[in-house]
Amino acid sequence: xxxxxxxxxxxxxxxxxxxxxxxxxxxxxxxxxxxxxxxxxxxxxxxxxxxxxxxxxxxxxxxxxxxxxxxxxxxxxxxxxxxxxxxxxxxxxxxxxxxxxxxxxxxxxxxxxxxxxxxxxxxxxxxxxxxxxxxxxxxxxxxxxxxxxxxxx
Numbered sequence: 001x002x003x004x005x006x007x008x009x010x011x012x013x014x015x016x017x018x019x020x021x022x023x024x025x026x027x028x029x030x031x032x033x034x035x036x037x038x039x040x041x042x043x044x045x046x047x048x049x050x051x052x053x054x055x056x057x058x059x060x061x062x063x064x065x066x067x068x069x070x071x072x073x074x075x076x077x078x079x080x081x082x083x084x085x086x087x088x089x090x091x092x093x094x095x096x097x098x099x100x101x102x103x104x105x106x107x108x109x110x111x112x113x114x115x116x117x118x119x120x121x122x123x124x125x126x127x128x129x130x131x132x133x134x135x136x137x138x139x140x141x142x143x144x145x146x147x148x149x150x151x152x153x
Contacts, residue, residue: 017128020045021121023055025130029078036078036100037132039119041147043089049121051147053084055097056123059114059134059142067114069140076100076143080153084146095147104137112136121147 016022026038039057043049059069075081079098087095099117114134118127134142145151 016044017126019121019125020047020049021051021125023119023121023128023130025117025119025132028133031078033103034077034100035103035135036076036098037117039097039099040094041089041097041121042094043091046091048088048090050086050088051095051121052086053122054144054146056120056125056127057099057142057144058118058127059136060116060118060129061113062115064116064129066118067112067140069112069114069136069142072141072143073146074143075145077102079143079145079151081145082148082152085148087147087149095149096151097147098145098151099132099142101134101136101142102139103135104139112138112140 020043022042022044024040029036039055054073059067061067078100117130117132120127
């Protein structure tokens with residue numbers, strides 16, 4: 001005779017931050033020493049929100065301290081930058097941006113590796129802390145695309 005199992009509780013839905021912008025991150029996608037993650041910003045409040053330009057991103061170490069990293073805006077090996085444009089998102093609509101980097105070792109020194117990304121819709125807004133392992137090699141550089149509805153081909 002089988003023992004009845006208790007149903008697995010469903011986790012509560014995430015709370016919408018005061019900004020109205022819930023940000024999530026996809027898995028790290030690797031390609032020939034290059035890496036990228038896609039950021040997804042979803043409007044989780046009733047009123048429309050606007051995104052314009054590039055997300056505000058910082059790489060954090062395991063202690064959640066900001067690392068010294070060069071941040072460039074534009075196209076990388078992993079993602080084409082559509083350029084900044086104003087996007088209005090109604091409730092439930094999303095915008096995307098890509099964060100990419102190379103695991104390049106240029107000199108014999110310590111490699112930079114981050115554990116988290118701090119991401120906000122724009123500068124001055126409180127960031128969300130997302131777990132992302134970034135193996136930046138010795139270049140300590142990331143490239144960001146602008147927010148877009150879909151990436152250009």
